[in-house]
Amino acid sequence: MRRLVRSRALVLGARLGLLALVLALAFPTAAQAHGIVGRADLPIPVWLFSWAAAIVLVVSFVALSALWVTPQLQRQHRRRLIRLPAAAEWLASVVGVGLFALVVYSGFAGAQVALANFSVTFIYVVFWVGLPVLSVMCGDVFRAFSPWRSCARLIVALVGVVRRGPGRAPLRYPRWLGMWPSVAGLVGFGWMELVYVLPDRDQPSTLAALSVAYFAAMALGMALFGVDEWSERGDGFAAYFHLFSRLSAVTRDEAGYVCLRRPLSGLTDLPLRRGTVALICTIIGTTTFDGLSNGGLWRQNELSLQAPFGDLGFHQIPAIELTYSAGLVLCILLIAGIYRLGIVGVASIGDRYTKDELTRTFAHTLVPVAFAYVLAHYFSLLIWQGQAIGFLASDPLGNGANIFGTSAYQINYHIISYAAIWYVQVAALLAGHVGGLILAHDRALVLYDEPEDAVRSQYWMLAVMVAFTSFGLWLLSAVGT
Numbered sequence: 001m002r003r004l005v006r007s008r009a010l011v012l013g014a015r016l017g018l019l020a021l022v023l024a025l026a027f028p029t030a031a032q033a034h035g036i037v038g039r040a041d042l043p044i045p046v047w048l049f050s051w052a053a054a055i056v057l058v059v060s061f062v063a064l065s066a067l068w069v070t071p072q073l074q075r076q077h078r079r080r081l082i083r084l085p086a087a088a089e090w091l092a093s094v095v096g097v098g099l100f101a102l103v104v105y106s107g108f109a110g111a112q113v114a115l116a117n118f119s120v121t122f123i124y125v126v127f128w129v130g131l132p133v134l135s136v137m138c139g140d141v142f143r144a145f146s147p148w149r150s151c152a153r154l155i156v157a158l159v160g161v162v163r164r165g166p167g168r169a170p171l172r173y174p175r176w177l178g179m180w181p182s183v184a185g186l187v188g189f190g191w192m193e194l195v196y197v198l199p200d201r202d203q204p205s206t207l208a209a210l211s212v213a214y215f216a217a218m219a220l221g222m223a224l225f226g227v228d229e230w231s232e233r234g235d236g237f238a239a240y241f242h243l244f245s246r247l248s249a250v251t252r253d254e255a256g257y258v259c260l261r262r263p264l265s266g267l268t269d270l271p272l273r274r275g276t277v278a279l280i281c282t283i284i285g286t287t288t289f290d291g292l293s294n295g296g297l298w299r300q301n302e303l304s305l306q307a308p309f310g311d312l313g314f315h316q317i318p319a320i321e322l323t324y325s326a327g328l329v330l331c332i333l334l335i336a337g338i339y340r341l342g343i344v345g346v347a348s349i350g351d352r353y354t355k356d357e358l359t360r361t362f363a364h365t366l367v368p369v370a371f372a373y374v375l376a377h378y379f380s381l382l383i384w385q386g387q388a389i390g391f392l393a394s395d396p397l398g399n400g401a402n403i404f405g406t407s408a409y410q411i412n413y414h415i416i417s418y419a420a421i422w423y424v425q426v427a428a429l430l431a432g433h434v435g436g437l438i439l440a441h442d443r444a445l446v447l448y449d450e451p452e453d454a455v456r457s458q459y460w461m462l463a464v465m466v467a468f469t470s471f472g473l474w475l476l477s478a479v480g481t
Helices: 002-026 046-067 086-109 118-138 147-163 180-194 204-225 227-233 236-245 276-293 296-311 316-347 355-361 363-392 418-447 451-476
Strands: 079-083 250-252 257-260
Touching: 046 418, 046 451, 086 118, 086 147, 086 204, 118 204, 118 236, 118 363, 147 204, 147 227, 180 204, 180 236, 180 276, 180 316, 204 227, 227 236, 236 276, 236 363, 276 296, 276 316, 276 355, 276 363, 296 316, 316 355, 316 451, 355 363, 363 418, 363 451, 418 451
Parallel strands: none
Antiparallel strands: 079 257, 250 257
16 A cells, blocks of 8 residues: 555656646746845756755655654654743743833934834844744744733733732633634735835834834733733734744753754644634735735836826825735735635545644645745845844944944845855745645645545645745846846
8 A cells, every 4th residue: 555655656756847847937027026036147957956946845745745754743752851940931031021112212303214214123023034043943932022922021020029919811712703803904904014104104203103102002802801801812013923932942841841852743733713814824825915016027017017006096105005005915815815715626536624623734834834934035135135134233323332232234235145045945935835744744644534534635746836836936036137
């Protein structure tokens, strides 16, 4: 039986390999986005990258089918390293609250120039891009540093002292609401970053005001439904960082020990609430639209895309915002549609599971893909603009201060070459999609009694990963025109 499974995997893998190569070459090469570096003078042609990427995925699929015959990731196999003192978490809370206060203060009191103000670089580079990378490396660090969670916990502790007993949230979090508040929060942030076109979008005072508003909304949610309950379901940023932290080989158990676990195994027990799939598709779709809307294809057709809204009587700015809003929503729906199409194929392998059950069951396989898109898309932004924190820390208000003696530092754009950035981006895409294949194959071995059925079900997930890889390479492959 095992030989039969292996031979069929090889035959179908070869067929899908040809399809993968066609798909990899079918996408035009005309897009570039924020933080994405174009081809520059690459040592080999871009089309060869596409061929190689498709081949890597197919070879990985065939190897998994032949060699990975029992589930390996359904248990984390944790190994304790050290126990963190209780004071460490409170120290992290103080640091998180202090950084938040600095962001707000510099946003309101500092120079209203984006690149000269600490708040803008911290929010868009360190917080939005750096924290996901840190989460994959070190686990869910944002849980300890979250300023709104820290303040809410302090208030709950003080109330408990006054009442001489633990306080309870006045409301029970509605089960039907699931992760949808987090989805709304991430869509809102993406809309502000990618759609809102007025000049004050990147103005420090605007970002500071929005930060305070988000803080207030999170504090209200935690006051009504409980700190942990709302943090896990209603805080979009906490949900975003927590998803990526499950990729990490580092975690912390309930006793406070820092533990090592098998990479990717933290995703297999991901809680599947309502809106979880939408949350992951939103992350991928938002990053996709960031690349698409800054590429040559979108720019060349932008006026024609705005024309229908202009014909309806909208002025220029509302027409632009409506066009970009539609593009953002369509990108999220496109990602969800590709995933759903793969699930429809998986569901054709017998009638034991419904499409909705399989959609939730395989949702965790998209998390490595989401991180791959984020890292590939924003790597150049992180590696270059992230250096600005070195001098902005000394002059957070942009008024000429030199607190730490680093205000004269400058960004070193020669720290890494364009070609090296391209290699990192392609490697991130491949690693993320191979990780998705591994998770999908491991879960299929759990779902299906017959190994042959498990392999057959993953033909469709291979097609999904090839589609995502091809689309990601298209976004990375050429300089915008």
